[in-house]
Amino acid sequence: MIEKDGIVLSDSWFEALNICYNMALWYMKHGAWVSAKDEVKDSEAKTAHCCLKKAAGLFEFIKEKTDLLCGLDDFPGNDFNMNVIKSYLNQSVAEAQEIAIARAIELQHSPSLISKLATETARIYNEIDNLLEKFNPSTFEKWRCYAQLKNKFYLSYAYCYRGEALLAEDKCGEAVRSCKEGIKCYKEAQEICVK
Known part of the structure; x- marks a missing residue:
């Protein structure tokens, strides 16, 4: 039944x-x-x-x-x-x-909007990397590398567009510092690509 x-x-x-x-x-x-x-x-x-x-x-x-x-x-x-x-x-x-x-x-669109979107995207990729770090590196290393690369890439975007927004506000010193951070993140992304 x-x-x-x-x-x-x-x-x-x-x-x-x-x-x-x-x-x-x-x-x-x-x-x-x-x-x-x-x-x-x-x-x-x-x-x-x-x-x-x-x-x-x-x-x-x-x-x-x-x-x-x-x-x-x-x-x-x-x-x-x-x-x-x-x-x-x-x-x-x-x-x-x-x-x-x-x-x-x-x-x-406004550089500050693009900077905020890029910052949030970089944060999400960093979270992916943190979620996967507990697992076997031989299985998850490429995925983690992808997340790390995207994190650095979008951080460089965020700093670049933040620098552009600061420059529009006549905050030249902060704009230069932001762009230097962007260049640093971009170089870190290049190093990840070499892996």
Whole structure:
């Protein structure tokens, strides 16, 4: 006889969340593929941004539902580890913000706005690096290197545009100092590229 109440099994949630995971990864990769051209049209940028937002939403859903899975904590660095899910979620958000920054630069928005967006994006990439540092370096080193590179790159953007905003306010000394910090971050990004 079939019971009135349904039975919740972690196996079915595992399968459902795996499908969501694969969809989220597809949206991330599709967004990257759409925006990987030299000249990205407005419609393509919107498509990429939308894909990355959908990926972030799916990772948020997965993050909320992982407590329904049992026994996965025994495997550090697995796909359903909370730090890995948060890293994917943060990467989706950060890559969507990269599109917003590129659009803001193209439309010549205020340098202080671009600086704030770049600072927030750098912070998110730094958080990804911090979330992944606990795991096996042989598995996660390239991902961490990517996050460190993006962190330094967007910090250099932030300092550069902050310097431009300060220069517009006739704060030349602070503008020069900010630009020097930007150059320092850019050189650190170059060193990461050599790794």
